[in-house]
Amino acid sequence: MVNIxxxxxxxxxxxxxxxxxxxNVDFSYADNTEWSTITSEAQLSAAMKAYAMAExxxxxxxxxxxxxxxxxxxxxxxxxxxxxxxxxNANINLNALQGSIKYKVAxxxxxxxxxxxxxxxxxxxxxxxxxxxxxxxxxxxQFDQQIYxxxxxxxxxxxxxxxxxxxxxxxxxxxxQYKKQSINYISKWGSPLKYDSAHIYNLVSNxxxxxxxxxxxxxxxxxxxxxxxxxxxxxxxxxxxxxFPVITSNDSYWAYMSKPLNKEPFINTNPHYSVFHYGNYYTxxxxxFNVFWKNSEPNTFSAKLDYVxxxxxxxxxxxxxxxxSINIAKSGLKNGLLQQGKNAAIAVGKYGAQNAADAIKxxxxxxxxxxxxxxxxxxxxxxxxxxxxxxPPINIGxxxxxAAIGNGNNFSFxxxxxxxxxxxxxxxxxxxxxxxxxxxxxxxxxxxxDIPAVLSLxxxxxxxxxxxxxIDLGVFNYNLDINLNYFDxxxxxxxxxxxxxxxxxxxxxxKELLF
Amino acid sequence: MGETxxxxxxxxxxxxxxxxxLPASPIQGLVSNxxxxxxxxxxxxxxxxxxxxxTLTWLAAISSYYAISWIMxxxxxxxx
Numbered sequence: 001m002v003n004i005x006x007x008x009x010x011x012x013x014x015x016x017x018x019x020x021x022x023x024n025v026d027f028s029y030a031d032n033t034e035w036s037t038i039t040s041e042a043q044l045s046a047a048m049k050a051y052a053m054a055e056x057x058x059x060x061x062x063x064x065x066x067x068x069x070x071x072x073x074x075x076x077x078x079x080x081x082x083x084x085x086x087x088x089n090a091n092i093n094l095n096a097l098q099g100s101i102k103y104k105v106a107x108x109x110x111x112x113x114x115x116x117x118x119x120x121x122x123x124x125x126x127x128x129x130x131x132x133x134x135x136x137x138x139x140x141x142q143f144d145q146q147i148y149x150x151x152x153x154x155x156x157x158x159x160x161x162x163x164x165x166x167x168x169x170x171x172x173x174x175x176x177q178y179k180k181q182s183i184n185y186i187s188k189w190g191s192p193l194k195y196d197s198a199h200i201y202n203l204v205s206n207x208x209x210x211x212x213x214x215x216x217x218x219x220x221x222x223x224x225x226x227x228x229x230x231x232x233x234x235x236x237x238x239x240x241x242x243x244f245p246v247i248t249s250n251d252s253y254w255a256y257m258s259k260p261l262n263k264e265p266f267i268n269t270n271p272h273y274s275v276f277h278y279g280n281y282y283t284x285x286x287x288x289f290n291v292f293w294k295n296s297e298p299n300t301f302s303a304k305l306d307y308v309x310x311x312x313x314x315x316x317x318x319x320x321x322x323x324x325s326i327n328i329a330k331s332g333l334k335n336g337l338l339q340q341g342k343n344a345a346i347a348v349g350k351y352g353a354q355n356a357a358d359a360i361k362x363x364x365x366x367x368x369x370x371x372x373x374x375x376x377x378x379x380x381x382x383x384x385x386x387x388x389x390x391x392p393p394i395n396i397g398x399x400x401x402x403a404a405i406g407n408g409n410n411f412s413f414x415x416x417x418x419x420x421x422x423x424x425x426x427x428x429x430x431x432x433x434x435x436x437x438x439x440x441x442x443x444x445x446x447x448x449x450d451i452p453a454v455l456s457l458x459x460x461x462x463x464x465x466x467x468x469x470x471i472d473l474g475v476f477n478y479n480l481d482i483n484l485n486y487f488d489x490x491x492x493x494x495x496x497x498x499x500x501x502x503x504x505x506x507x508x509x510x511k512e513l514l515f
Numbered sequence: 516m517g518e519t520x521x522x523x524x525x526x527x528x529x530x531x532x533x534x535x536x537l538p539a540s541p542i543q544g545l546v547s548n549x550x551x552x553x554x555x556x557x558x559x560x561x562x563x564x565x566x567x568x569x570t571l572t573w574l575a576a577i578s579s580y581y582a583i584s585w586i587m588x589x590x591x592x593x594x595x
Binding site: 441442443444445446447449450451452453454455456457458459460461462463464465484491494495496498499502503506510513514 | 534537538539540541542543546549551553554555556557558559560561562563564565566567569570571573574576577580
């Protein structure tokens with residue numbers, strides 16, 4: 001007779017074995033390890049870049065409207081300590097992370113002007129000040145988080161932030177002599193937002209060269225290889241009917257990729273959202289980024305940084321930052337982006353050319369000991385210490401190829417935008433800290449964790465065996481090449497059957513063991 | 516009462532000290548340096564990942580069984 005109590009025990013055991021509680025203890029060993037590594041790296045990288053960019057771009061602009069709260073106090077939720085902590089947790093060399101490659105300069109330049117960043121500090125008060133001073137209501141700022149598809153990430157301290165997915169790349173190449181000089185580079189850019197259209201304005205009236213433009217959107221690649229064929233890729237040739245005040249030169253390309261907010265049509269006529277312009281006489285960059293408030297709706301800022309090189313190629317320092325502006329994106333506002341400070345007379349900080357990665361590295365190195373973690377929740381009456389704004393400001397987000405700048409102003413940009421598309425789609429899959437990490441490494445408590453580690457040795461991507469060799473037949477050699485990948489489709493079912501058989505074996509073993 | 520708390524603190528401290536002195540896992544260090552030849556081909560024949568996960572889950576179930584049955588024996592809810 002079957003023992004009811006024993007059956008109850010077995011059922012209870014199975015329940016616990018398959019329950020999320022035990023799963024979090026570490027039975028999903030490999031998955032959790034992989035997840036945390038990818039997430040930490042992406043999160044760290046994205047947040048770090050946004051940190052530097054915000055430091056660089058916004059602090060001076062906010063000062064112009066009377067907000068003197070240092071950017072490090074006001075906006076940044078991730079102090080260096082938190083970056084470092086995240087890096088350490090993920091076994092990431094923080095310095096090595098900066099300057100790695102995806103957007104590396106190829107020969108004479110690479111442009112990458114969009115960053116994704118996440119902040120976990122609530123700085124509503126700062127935004128409110130800004131808006132009120134400009135006669136606006138803070139209540140106007142509302143965002144539909146779904147549109148942005150931000151990924152909710154929670155760090156070890158329970159702080160939440162959102163990270164965008166990087167989903168778009170674009171390349172622009174050209175074969176004409178002029179453009180070999182001016183845009184014979186690869187410009188790639190990724191955006192935390194998903195574009196709905198892309199525009200390349202060719203300011204040259206007669207285009208005889210073959211220009212190739214390709215944009216990789218979420219799942220569709222648009223490509224054209226013929227001149228004046230912009231429509232193929234939703235690209236529009238500049239006809240002169242549209243007015244862009246800063247562009248008056250011929251022989252220039254001006255491109256921007258647009259992403260609507262709430263799918264409002266304004267973006268197609270708003271060049272201030274995400275722009276790249278490259279040419280002999282004017283070089284304009286607008287960088288933008290996204291800010292997410294802790295426990296609040298995300299918001300978006302775009303910082304416009306103009307670089308007007310008036311043909312001399314040497315006056316970069318003095319001409320940088322003209323027409324700077326900060327745009328606060330407001331959903332539900334039919335006018336689209338709320339542009340504040342547009343065409344401001346006061347330039348954003350002027351600075352010299354500087355390697356962005358080195359600037360960040362120096363900044364972090366200089367500030368590492370003094371930078372505490374930001375305490376968002378406890379108001380103890382004392383302001384935490386923050387690093388001072390570096391001088392000169394960090395040159396990030398506005399890299400220009402050396403050939404165009406010329407005359408000793410060569411500088412490169414070698415920042416990497418992490419592939420945030422690898423982020424897990426479900427925040428619920430966050431591994432919690434239920435297990436005690438130290439138990440995993442201390443003998444004899446580690447033995448339970450050694451079992452999956454050893455078994456993982458045998459895990460690999462299935463690959464069909466291939467036998468290659470040469471048979472010497474005396475008269476000639478026969479090359480033998482037997483590749484079993486012909487049976488790949490069959491082996492899928494074979495493996496499934498083997499697994500089912502294995503499960504049945506376990507069932508019988510369980511029966512022998514327990515009953 | 517106070518003496519009991521002191522004993523607990525001392526015991527925990529001692530346990531923590533001993534825990535620090537425990538050696539590191541001898542296996543995990545080895546595992547990270549091992550490359551098994553033909554492991555891809557092996558996975559072509561056998562669903563190693565599935566088998567591993569099933570085995571671990573099954574081991575968890577069996578362990579839970581013995582743990583729960585031990586507890587219930589201690590509570591005299593079941594016999595030997």
